[in-house]
Amino acid sequence: MSNTDTIVEVRDLNVTFQMNRGQSRVVRDADLDVARNETLGIIGESGSGKSMLASSFLNAVVEPGVSTGEVTYHPEDGEPVSVLELSESELNRFRWEEVAMVFQGAMSSFNPVTTIRTHFRETLQDHNRDIPAGMDRARELLESVYLDPDRILDSYAHELSGGMKQRALIALSLVLEPDLLVLDEPTAALDLLMQRSIVTLLRELQAEYDLTLVFITHDLPLLTKLADRIAVMYAFNIVEIGTTDDLLYNASHPYTRALLDTTPDLNVPVDEMNIIEGSKPDPVDHIPGCSYHPRCPMADAQCRSDDPPMMTVSDSHESACFYYDEADDAVPISAAPDTPPTTSQSAATDGGEN
């Protein structure tokens, strides 16, 4: 299938690791379309497979992990690219020039003994780019992330604050003009104010450079301010996907609803979301049936034996739950998100519906 509105198409993606205890499948039969110029958020608890799924967009899953299935990248012009079949040298080009990724924790991977300027120059050199033209773009990018190029280019990473480093990294990732930028937990180490300013900044960058953004986070409140669509991962696959409004006002998977219920105030960021009761899924000993059934109040015999496919909730919205149309009654959200977020915690502590 070729769709000009789709930039990345993922089909039957599996990511596996061979472990002593057996094969660990950390992404299971995932399907996903990323639309050109959208901001897609990926959310889910720690270990659910978010980074593995997104790394597969550039065939960058860490060794010895193996990605199988299909990842197709559709450039604006030209033939579709089968990402998992690219050679090492093709990948090197693809990874910065088509799809760039700011990896989780990448702020600490700046080389401490070279200046930010050197990071830009080496990236341009490695890709045989014209250095003066590329450095002009670097300056422009640094300005658009509100950094002073003269000061930043001569700095070493340790001389910058966390927020400055993160912005420098985003500028660096855009220097070869990728169409898709994947950001894995880009705000995790930042204070609240800086998190919010990165979000504003990403919106501006997206408009200015025609970017498609994939944004991975634990922070649902932050995502609702940035994302056009949200994909929810549970146990190594996407269990619900829809527009941000679909998920906020009509969440149709019991896991998403539990997630919303543990996020009573969408104006307050969450650090961790392992508050849902029950044990975490195991990527080696995968259980039969729906992966969420041990934690699900709606689970019945079918859920324990059959793995639910993605069910269509609406044109824009899918949920991997046999009972997606009953989830709203079965898993109520106490601080209903269809009321305006309160400024205090009263909605959560009073236990009231409004």
Ligand SMILES: Nc1ncnc2c1ncn2[C@@H]1O[C@H](COP(=O)(O)OP(=O)(O)OP(=O)(O)O)[C@@H](O)[C@H]1O
């Ligand atoms: N090098 C590795 N070898 C084997 N298994 C791994 C390796 N790295 C990660 N995993 C497993 O893969 C699964 C998915 O990891 P992934 O990093 O995608 O999770 P995540 O959703 O991004 O979590 P987090 O929010 O903590 O970053 C995890 O359960 C983890 O145990």
Ligand code: NI
């Ligand atoms: Ni991760």
